[in-house]
Amino acid sequence: MLGLGLGLAVAIPISFLQIFAPQPFRFLASAYERVLRSIPLLVTLFLLFYGLPTFGIRLPPFTAAVIGVGLRSSAYQSQIFRGAILSISENQFRAALSIGMNRIRAFRHIVMPQALRLAIPPWTNELTIVLKDTSMAFALGVVELVRQGRYIIVATREPLVIYLTIAAIYLILTLLSNNTLGRLEKRLRIPGIGVEERVR
Amino acid sequence: MTFWQVIQQSWSPMLDGLQVTMQLTLLSIVFGLALGLFLALGKVYGWKPLRWFCTAFIEIIRGTPLLVQIFIIYFGLPPYGIRLSPLEAAVIAFSINSGAYQAEYLRGAIQSIPSGQMQAALSMGMTPWQGVISIIMPQALRRVIPPWTNEFIYLLKYTSLAYIIGTPELMAQARFVASRNYEYFQTYLFAALIYLSIVLVFSEFFGWVERKFRIPGFEFHK
Amino acid sequence: MNKEKEIVLRIEDVHKSFGENHVLRGVSMGIRRGETKILIGPSGTGKSTLLTCINMLTPPDAGKIWLLEDEITGSKRVNLLRQKIGFVFQDFSLFNHLTALGNVSIGLTKVKGMDRKKARKKALEELKQVGLEEKASSYPAQLSGGQKQRVAIARALAMDPQLILFDEPTSALDPELIGEVLGVMKKLANQGMTMLVVSHEMGFARSVADEVIFMEGGVIVEQGPPAQLFSSPKVERTGQFLSRLSGLFGEEGEK
Ligand SMILES: Nc1ncnc2c1ncn2[C@@H]1O[C@H](COP(=O)(O)OP(=O)(O)O)[C@@H](O)[C@H]1O
Ligand SMILES: [Mg+2]
Numbered sequence: 001m002l003g004l005g006l007g008l009a010v011a012i013p014i015s016f017l018q019i020f021a022p023q024p025f026r027f028l029a030s031a032y033e034r035v036l037r038s039i040p041l042l043v044t045l046f047l048l049f050y051g052l053p054t055f056g057i058r059l060p061p062f063t064a065a066v067i068g069v070g071l072r073s074s075a076y077q078s079q080i081f082r083g084a085i086l087s088i089s090e091n092q093f094r095a096a097l098s099i100g101m102n103r104i105r106a107f108r109h110i111v112m113p114q115a116l117r118l119a120i121p122p123w124t125n126e127l128t129i130v131l132k133d134t135s136m137a138f139a140l141g142v143v144e145l146v147r148q149g150r151y152i153i154v155a156t157r158e159p160l161v162i163y164l165t166i167a168a169i170y171l172i173l174t175l176l177s178n179n180t181l182g183r184l185e186k187r188l189r190i191p192g193i194g195v196e197e198r199v200r
Numbered sequence: 201m202t203f204w205q206v207i208q209q210s211w212s213p214m215l216d217g218l219q220v221t222m223q224l225t226l227l228s229i230v231f232g233l234a235l236g237l238f239l240a241l242g243k244v245y246g247w248k249p250l251r252w253f254c255t256a257f258i259e260i261i262r263g264t265p266l267l268v269q270i271f272i273i274y275f276g277l278p279p280y281g282i283r284l285s286p287l288e289a290a291v292i293a294f295s296i297n298s299g300a301y302q303a304e305y306l307r308g309a310i311q312s313i314p315s316g317q318m319q320a321a322l323s324m325g326m327t328p329w330q331g332v333i334s335i336i337m338p339q340a341l342r343r344v345i346p347p348w349t350n351e352f353i354y355l356l357k358y359t360s361l362a363y364i365i366g367t368p369e370l371m372a373q374a375r376f377v378a379s380r381n382y383e384y385f386q387t388y389l390f391a392a393l394i395y396l397s398i399v400l401v402f403s404e405f406f407g408w409v410e411r412k413f414r415i416p417g418f419e420f421h422k
Numbered sequence: 423m424n425k426e427k428e429i430v431l432r433i434e435d436v437h438k439s440f441g442e443n444h445v446l447r448g449v450s451m452g453i454r455r456g457e458t459k460i461l462i463g464p465s466g467t468g469k470s471t472l473l474t475c476i477n478m479l480t481p482p483d484a485g486k487i488w489l490l491e492d493e494i495t496g497s498k499r500v501n502l503l504r505q506k507i508g509f510v511f512q513d514f515s516l517f518n519h520l521t522a523l524g525n526v527s528i529g530l531t532k533v534k535g536m537d538r539k540k541a542r543k544k545a546l547e548e549l550k551q552v553g554l555e556e557k558a559s560s561y562p563a564q565l566s567g568g569q570k571q572r573v574a575i576a577r578a579l580a581m582d583p584q585l586i587l588f589d590e591p592t593s594a595l596d597p598e599l600i601g602e603v604l605g606v607m608k609k610l611a612n613q614g615m616t617m618l619v620v621s622h623e624m625g626f627a628r629s630v631a632d633e634v635i636f637m638e639g640g641v642i643v644e645q646g647p648p649a650q651l652f653s654s655p656k657v658e659r660t661g662q663f664l665s666r667l668s669g670l671f672g673e674e675g676e677k
Contacts, residue, residue, distance in 0.1 A: 038399040039392045040357035042371060047392060050378065051385030094479055095515035099529035099581055100505030109532050114519045128263070135265035136361070160276035163268055171263040190519050190561055 029078070036075035041136055044068045065137035073130050080122045084115040117188055124181040128174045135170070206386040210377040217373030218394060224287070224359045224369055228294035229352055235299030240306035245332060254303070261300035267361055269293050274365045290362040290369075298355050305347040309340040349406035353399055360395075370394060427455040428490070430585050430616045431476065436485030438471055445471050446482065447640035453585065456614040460627040460648070463637035464663065469620045470512075472637070473587045476618075477507045489584060505533060508578025508586035512594055514570040516562040522549060522573045523558040526580045534581070548576040552606050568599030572606055579610075586610070588619040622667055628652065636660045 036044070049064040059067070088111045096106035242254035261269070274289040284292065313336050321331035363372035374391035378384045431453045438446040445468040453459055461469050474480040476487055478500045487494045494503050516525050527545035530536040536544070549555045552572035562570055571591055578586050588607070592600040604626050611617060611630045621627065627634055628648045635645040636657075644657045655661040 034400075035396060038353075038357075038396045038403075040360040040371070040395055042360040042363075043374075043388060043392045043395060046371075046374075047385065047388045051388050054383070054385040091511065091513060091515040092517060095509075095511060095517065097479060097501075098477055098504060098507075098509035098511075099577065100501045100503075100533045101529070102501045105532055109528060110517050110519075114517075117519065132265040135267040160272065160279065163272040163276045167260075167264040167268045167272065170265055170268060171260060174263040175259075190563075 033075045033078055036072055037079075041068060041072045041133055044072060045136060061137070065134070069130060069133055069137070072133070073126060076126055076129075077123070080119050080126065081115070083122075084119040085111060087118060088114045117185075117190065120181060120185045120188070124178055124185070127177055127181065131174055131177065132170060203386050203389070206381065206383050207390055209381065210374075210387060210390065213373045213377055214370065214390065214394060217368060217370035218398070220287070220367065220369040221356070221359050221371075224290055224294060224362060224367070225352070225356045227291050228298050228359070229355055231291070231295035232298030232302050232351075232355070235295060236302030236306055239299060239303035240310060241332070243303065243307055244310050245328075258300045258303050261297055262304070266293065266297050266358055267364065269297055270361060270365060286362070286365045286367040289365060290359070290367045294355060294359065294362075297358075298351060301351055301354075302348065305344050305351065306340065308347070309344040310336060312343060313339050345410060349403070349410070352406070353403055356399060356402065357395065427457075429453070429488075430455050430457075430490060431618070432488040433472075433476070434486045436472070436475055436482045436487065438468070438475055438480065438482045445640050446475065448485070449637070449640070449642055450485075451635065451642065451645070453616055453618060455616055457632045458611045458615075458617045458619065458630050460631040460634045461618065461620045461637060462622055462627070462634060462663070462667070463643075467637050468640045469637055470589050473509070473589050473618070473620060476587060477504050477509055479509075501533075505529070505581050506584045508575075508581060508583035510571070510574050510578055510586065510588045510591050512590040514562070514567070514574050514594070516570055516573055516577075518562050521559050521561055522554060522565065522569075522576075525562070525573055526576045529577065529581050545576070545580055548580045549573070551579060551609075552576045553602075566599060567595045568602045571595065571603045575603075575606055575610075585616045585618065588617065588621065590620050590622075592621065592623060624652070624667065636663065638663070 045064060045068040048059060048068050049061060052059060052064075092110050092114070093106055096110040097103070101109065239254045239258055242250045243258065244251075246254060270290065270293040273293045274284065274286065277284070317335055317339065318328075318331050321335040322328065326334070359369055360371040362369050363375060366372065370391060374387055378387040381387065429452050433449060433451050436446050436449045437444075449468075449472055451459075461472070463469055471480055475482045476494070478494060478497075482495060485495070489503055489506060492503060494500070497503055516522075517528065520528060523542065523545050526548050527538075527541040530541035530544060531538060546555055546558060549558055552575055554569060554572055554576065557565060557569060557573075560569075562573075565573065575586075575591075591607070592603050595603065600623070604623060607617070607619070608626070608630050619631075631648045633645055634648045634651045636643045636651070636655075636659075638659060644651065644655060644660045646656075651660065652664060655664065
């Protein structure tokens with residue numbers, strides 16, 4: 001959750017930079033996105049947790065996990081928002097200007113409401129991914145679901161049951177979040193807006 | 201140690217790791233494709249129980265973390281007499297996982313083909329099965345190329361998880377190297393650069409293939 | 423009373439290039455209050471460019487444009503002037519996330535700062551004017567092309583414009599839907615709205631236009647009352663273009 005929030009907070013400025021900023025910023029934002037999307041999350045986590053102490057920065061595992069998951073997610077989320085904003089046609093913007101709106105109003109009242117609706121399904125998807133990625137924090141020794149499971153296994157010698165239980169918990173969490181956001185999407189649905197899209 | 205020294209000292213084990221990584225990726229994507237085809241066709245065209253099974257399978261796999269799936273296969277099965285090597289366990293886990301995702305892409309592509317195509321096929325006297333094989337699938341497979349190449353890249357990155365069960369892929373090698381030279385940051389940075397360049401190479405290559413084989417009207421509209 | 427009505431729009435020697443492409447090469451014209459002028463000419467001639475220059479969606483490179491006393495070109499209050507110039511797009515460009523009513527009222531609430539209730543009432547009146555009050559709560563995706571374009575006209579009307587610009591308002595419509603849009607436009611013309619219309623509907627031009635302007639190669643080639651221009655054009659090119667038009671679309675009778 002924290003990771004997703006951090007991702008969101010970073011993603012919005014990044015996507016704006018990519019669309020509206022002058023060249024050097026635009027390039028930097030794209031490079032940021034591209035690099036983070038190209039490196040496995042696990043490597044990012046390792047760099048943060050094991051790598052940073054080289055420079056005297058020692059992050060607690062939980063913080064490192066939140067930052068790692070958040071940074072990765074920000075790269076994907078910025079892509080979601082950029083895509084959504086760009087998919088609202090230029091003509092909508094022109095039409096808004098033609099009735100006398102200034103650029104900021106046109107963006108806020110015409111482009112944003114449409115873009116946000118378009119962004120809901122991919123954003124839901126991203127939420128599920130972040131949820132599942134939290135399991136990778138295991139590698140950093142964060143005491144969370146998977147790890148808890150490992151402790152119990154040592155005691156019970158019933159690995160399959162334990163892991164299946166963990167899987168079931170994740171499954172319920174993802175189904176629950178998909179369901180909630182799916183309902184939100186339906187409530188906000190407007191005929192003619194929205195495409196079905198499921199990406200990993 | 202300078203970054204350059206780290207590279208010089210570790211490139212050989214890292215390249216070994218990269219080789220395992222690629223092996224893992226390629227094997228899993230191919231098995232995953234076979235599984236994905238089965239699941240997608242089953243979900244779209246299968247009779248009720250099969251359809252239900254495929255849907256549940258896809259949703260369960262997509263709804264649980266890959267890491268947990270790996271654990272189930274590697275640690276969960278041995279008490280029942282199924283002992284797998286780390287590499288085998290990793291390939292099986294990745295194939296199943298990727299199969300579920302590939303099935304969803306395929307299903308999307310199949311359902312994006314207008315229903316008129318099937319009607320036209322039937323009206324020519326084809327059986328439904330013939331219609332699927334010779335009219336729907338060739339179109340759907342073209343449409344599925346872009347999401348499929350994305351899946352390849354995802355899988356490539358996710359294979360790094362295999363280190364946890366001791367598969368000697370790139371990530372595991374990086375850990376191994378780092379535990380000896382104590383240059384954690386530089387070693388992982390080196391690993392990151394390798395992943396970055398290999399992902400960039402593949403995505404550029406796929407982009408090139410897509411442009412090269414584009415058929416008018418078969419652009420995949422995101 | 424003055425016999426000559428006041429000039430609403432005045433254009434003087436407007437030039438516009440896109441890179442090497444010199445699209446508008448010195449266009450001058452004027453429209454008086456209540457007049458309807460029809461702009462015709464081959465595709466790519468710069469008709470759309472001229473219209474978007476007028477409301478500064480495409481700022482001209484040179485030349486001047488006035489709306490009543492205000493010079494639009496170089497004005498710092500473009501948004502204010504745009505409120506006074508309605509624009510109807512070829513592709514409707516309705517706001518997809520808003521109902522018909524929302525499309526018409528958003529300019530009133532967000533640009534003019536009118537309160538919601540009043541805006542709603544006015545928007546409903548405008549929808550009635552175009553015959554669509556019962557579609558007020560439909561979204562654009564639920565409307566036919568003709569209905570969309572009528573909503574777009576209502577959206578322009580709601581701002582109480584001094585002038586409305588129409589860029590081929592019927593050319594994206596199925597033939598059987600063209601009539602309902604032209605009907606609304608004709609009604610507006612009769613009510614004294616000032617309009618500049620790019621359209622190749624000859625029947626409409628003949629019955630509504632005070633003047634037809636033929637543009638080609640970025641300049642006005644000839645202008646005059648429809649009866650005169652259609653029957654005895656002074657410039658040979660005008661005649662050629664008109665005969666090709668009637669060949670393409672068929673000569674419609676008076677509407
Ligand atoms: N935004 C633009 N950028 C570059 N060229 C443009 C732009 N808008 C129009 N043009 C060019 O200007 C010329 C005139 O276009 P337009 O005004 O749309 O003609 P018309 O409406 O008469 O068919 C065309 O050659 C077109 O390609
Ligand atoms: Mg045009």
